[in-house]
Amino acid sequence: MNLTSLISSFSQAQKRVGLLCNQTAFVFEKKQYLIELLAKNNVLKTVFVPEHGLFAELQDQEPLENTNVYHFGEGIDFISLYGRDEQSLKAAPALLESLDVIIVDIQDVGCRYFTYLTTLAYLFETLTCCQHPPHIWVIDRPNPAGRQVEGSMISKTFSSFIGHEGLPHRHGLSLGEIALWLKHYYQGDFSLDLLPYPTDEYFMQILPSPNFPSLQTATLYSGQCLFEATTLSEGRGTTRPFEIVGAPSLTWDVLKNIKHDFENFTADLPWVNYILRPLQFIPTFHKHTNELSGGFQIHIASSQPNHSLLSSLILLRICNEYIPNLWRQGPYEKGNTKTALEILVGDALLLDFVNGEVATPSIIEYLKQTENEWINSLKNIASIPLFSVLT
Numbered sequence: 001m002n003l004t005s006l007i008s009s010f011s012q013a014q015k016r017v018g019l020l021c022n023q024t025a026f027v028f029e030k031k032q033y034l035i036e037l038l039a040k041n042n043v044l045k046t047v048f049v050p051e052h053g054l055f056a057e058l059q060d061q062e063p064l065e066n067t068n069v070y071h072f073g074e075g076i077d078f079i080s081l082y083g084r085d086e087q088s089l090k091a092a093p094a095l096l097e098s099l100d101v102i103i104v105d106i107q108d109v110g111c112r113y114f115t116y117l118t119t120l121a122y123l124f125e126t127l128t129c130c131q132h133p134p135h136i137w138v139i140d141r142p143n144p145a146g147r148q149v150e151g152s153m154i155s156k157t158f159s160s161f162i163g164h165e166g167l168p169h170r171h172g173l174s175l176g177e178i179a180l181w182l183k184h185y186y187q188g189d190f191s192l193d194l195l196p197y198p199t200d201e202y203f204m205q206i207l208p209s210p211n212f213p214s215l216q217t218a219t220l221y222s223g224q225c226l227f228e229a230t231t232l233s234e235g236r237g238t239t240r241p242f243e244i245v246g247a248p249s250l251t252w253d254v255l256k257n258i259k260h261d262f263e264n265f266t267a268d269l270p271w272v273n274y275i276l277r278p279l280q281f282i283p284t285f286h287k288h289t290n291e292l293s294g295g296f297q298i299h300i301a302s303s304q305p306n307h308s309l310l311s312s313l314i315l316l317r318i319c320n321e322y323i324p325n326l327w328r329q330g331p332y333e334k335g336n337t338k339t340a341l342e343i344l345v346g347d348a349l350l351l352d353f354v355n356g357e358v359a360t361p362s363i364i365e366y367l368k369q370t371e372n373e374w375i376n377s378l379k380n381i382a383s384i385p386l387f388s389v390l391t
Helices: 003-012 034-040 093-097 115-127 175-185 215-229 252-265 308-322 340-345 348-354 360-376
Strands: 017-021 044-049 077-080 101-105 135-140 192-196 244-247 274-281 293-300
Touching (some): 003 034, 017 034, 017 115, 034 044, 034 101, 101 115, 175 192, 215 293, 252 274, 252 293, 308 360, 348 360
Parallel strands (some): 017 044, 017 101, 044 077
Antiparallel strands (some): 244 293, 274 293
């Protein structure tokens, strides 16, 4: 079964189809959006739009309130799944039951902080409340972060919209495999089928979100996303988000000290291969807009293994020693009173580590254990073996 024949079967059976997607659902072979192909066959009824909007036009945490801006033909409803309140994050069961089929075609990036994954989870949760749930088809897109696993499985204590309970920081699964895991998590009795991604030729040529410009971003995101929890810019407003980090208060001397301590701290850790290149930059939006900032661009030697989460935890720990009031204060996400640091790091022991209260060998052993626990739990789901670089 390929996408064309699937759409044709929906048309012949006069199915009522819903679609969870954004601009990544572009069918290059047909030179059209999947929305257009379904609309041409008169089967598309509802498009569910996640955070950032249909064209990744909205910045992080910016609500999508006006879906009337999307024009793909008459009779198609566009439903925002990222409005101003927590209730907007979930579709109503009655809306789902009005559909025969829902297709999921959206690019995940391999980390639990990326909210498309939680949007899919909430969809599956709602399906378990439906007496007559639609059939789910998931386009099984590859994971741009690869099969490497990092971190610990987040508990209910720290879980949120940017950290679904039970997932590690970097999960190593394709979108279809994540869907299988979520169905098992919610004990869903709805029908779920996977459709192979049609081609690797155009993989990740469309931005999945406004600050995720390349495959290179995926190699750092599991670690550098944690800098959202600080007063430092994580590189939003530059051409290298999640690769650049800094603030106006960071002088050249402070940067020199941080770099020196980081290199000494990690000298005997073969899984940490961040190269910190000091620089100055001016963010055009987000934190420190239009302010000259000192910081680093992070590079990774392509021939060396790198554990981005561990690398960034160490960098955070050292930055906390030099930068007063580093942690961002107050609630961070819809429906959650915890700070950004708590819900992004999402683990009491790792939080103690970044605050200088736990030794590095203990953290490495802990991550080895938790990563292997996640890998071993997926033997019936992952089609290709996952791995941890911590050996």
